[in-house]
Amino acid sequence: MKEKYRTLSAVMLMLMRENNGVEEILLQKRKNTGYMDGYWDCSASGHVENMESMKMAMQREAKEELSIDIDIEDLEFVSLIHKINGVDTIYYNGYFKSTKWKGEPKIGEPEKNEEIQWFDICKLPENLVDDRKQAIYNYIHKIPYSEFGWNERKQK
Numbered sequence: 489m490k491e492k493y494r495t496l497s498a499v500m501l502m503l504m505r506e507n508n509g510v511e512e513i514l515l516q517k518r519k520n521t522g523y524m525d526g527y528w529d530c531s532a533s534g535h536v537e538n539m540e541s542m543k544m545a546m547q548r549e550a551k552e553e554l555s556i557d558i559d560i561e562d563l564e565f566v567s568l569i570h571k572i573n574g575v576d577t578i579y580y581n582g583y584f585k586s587t588k589w590k591g592e593p594k595i596g597e598p599e600k601n602e603e604i605q606w607f608d609i610c611k612l613p614e615n616l617v618d619d620r621k622q623a624i625y626n627y628i629h630k631i632p633y634s635e636f637g638w639n640e641r642k643q644k
Contacts, residue, residue, distance in 0.1 A: 495578045499546040500530035500620065502566060502585040502627060503554070503593065504609075511609045513624070514593055515616070516553065517602040528616045530583070530623070531593070531604070542582040553601065556591040567626035571619050572637040583623045 503514040514531040518524055532553040536545040543563050550558045566583040573579065595601045607613065612624065619636045626634055 495580060497536040497542065497580040497582065498534060499536060499542050499549060499582045499584060500623065501532040501546055501550055501554075501558075502583060502624070503531035503550075503556075503589065504585055504587050505606070507606070512606040513609050513612075514554075514604055514606050515613070516595075516604045518617075519600060519602040521600050524617050526602075526615065528607075528613045528620075530620055536582075543584065546582075546584045550586075550589070551596070553596045554591075554593040554604070555596040556589040556593050558586050558589045562586050562588040565632075567623050567631060568633050569619055569623060569626070570633075570635045570638075581619065581623070583627070585627065 505512050505514075515528040516531060518527055518529050532546070532549040534545065534549040534553070536542055537548075540548070543560050546563055547558055547560060550556050563584045563586050566585045569579075569581045569583070571579045571581055593604060595604055609624065609628070612621070622634060622636055625631070
């Protein structure tokens with residue numbers, strides 16, 4: 489029997505706060521991961537593991553990467569991006585927002601995270617992972633679904 493094709497799924501956290509009337513997002517700078525090291529990423533991100541929902545994975549990643557606790561009901565779905573990376577790596581990336589958490593965000597995995605910093609949602613760093621830029625655009629414009637990298641694949 490032919491094996492069914494499987495795709496990967498990952499989750500990304502948009503930890504948000506208001507600071508003096510400005511909406512801010514917490515970003516982390518990647519290091520030693522083998523993917524986009526030196527670039528800014530969402531507050532926490534990671535693969536969805538076997539027998540885990542996206543929200544469960546997001547809750548786990550927030551604890552591992554930021555040392556904070558987020559209740560499942562405080563994770564708000566923002567967008568799903570169907571992404572192709574290169575020739576054949578396909579992901580379903582789920583983006584979730586939270587404005588409520590317990591604890592003070594700090595680097596929980598210093599071997600993978602160079603620093604964390606709050607940014608004005610309208611003044612993001614240039615070296616932000618491309619599909620994360622798309623996800624923040626989706627958040628601002630209330631776009632629940634988009635695709636990333638597929639147009640480049642068609643051109644090849």
